[in-house]
Amino acid sequence: MSEYSGKAHRGMLVSLVFSMQAAGLIVGPLLAATLLSTHISHDITWRILVAFGALPALAVYWSRRHLKETPSFLKAAGHEEGGSGKLKPAGQYDKKTHSVSFWDGFHRLIDNKMILSRLIGASVAWFLMDFAYYGNTVSSPLVLSALNGDHTILQKTITQLGIFALFAAPGYAVAALTMDKLGRKIIQILGFGMMAITFGLLAAIPNIEKLVYPFLIIYGLSYFFTEFGPNATTFVYPSEIFPVKVRTTGHGIAAAMGKIGGFLSVFTSPSSCTGTAYPPPKAQQQSSAFSASSPSSCSPKPKEKALKNSRRNHQHPSRKPPRKNKNNITEGTQLVTASH
DSSP states (O other): OTTTSOTTTHHHHHHHHHTHHHHHHHHHHHHHHHHHHTTOOHHHHHHHHHHHHHHHHHHHHHHHHTOOOOHHHHHHHTEEEOTTSOEEEOTTOOHHHHOOOHHHHHHHHHHSHHHHHHHHHHHHHHHHHHHHHHHHHHTHHHHHHHHOTTOOHHHHHHHHHHHIIIIIHHHHHHHHHHTTTTOHHHHHHHHHHHHHHHHHHHHHSTTGGGSHHHHHHHHHHHHHHHHTTHHHHHHHGGGTSSOGGGHHHHHHHHHHHHHHHHHHHHHHHHHTOOSSSSHHHHHHHHHHHHHTHHHHHTOOOOTTOOGGGGGGGGSOTTOOOOOBOTTSOBTTSHHHHHHO
């Protein structure tokens, strides 16, 4: 999407693609609540939910097989795409310069200091974001149990659905509408900062679970500023800050680091719940969100910049531009000129 979009609306369009996650956040609990209301066995219910989750993945897999490559990628890869979607080397194809394999892309990433710094920044921000986000989502049943331990699973599911619909979904919408106006950097720093504040309040205020409405508002705001914040920008950033030859490789590595953060959070957040059920993981997530503000402050500003500008930064560090002598003639061309 980033390669098909104009620079004026690129952030919004990429954000809208990512905002389909909001549909999943609503459809998932809605389906779960429907199944629970039928009094089907819980052992069968969770299996149906897992199986249902495979359907979107299969749909994406099938659609991607028929999706054509972008012209900029084909040019960088030195390939042509036939009517059937098969790629074949173009006439100017050179394996050394046009290779777009993962390892060639990886070496291009680490050989260029500027691109490597962007990769590290995007990966660290995504890692810390998913560490906080997945921990917040996975520990939500424990959080809601602290609010009212007498609620059934169905009631807790409906409560979670309400939080997603009232706070998370609007966050996605606001992020998409302001991505090209406020810019990625401002939204990411603001989001991480507000996440740290809301998690800190949930962890620090004594007996906040007894204050139902303040509790739900603060907990809901943590979701709003996650979506209107780093959950959107960590997806948008890698699609813009890497040159076309390494764009998907850089984006994939950053996303993988995010999932590692989510994996670690899933196991550490629930296990840290002792006694009061939720303050320990909330303090842990607050630290993660606060720490992410540092790499975010050093992030580039791709707002309203053409993607082709990033290619200029992909010049190999050992290759320096040709110098001109005092007669304004590029060095290395004098001999050729004289021979004519």
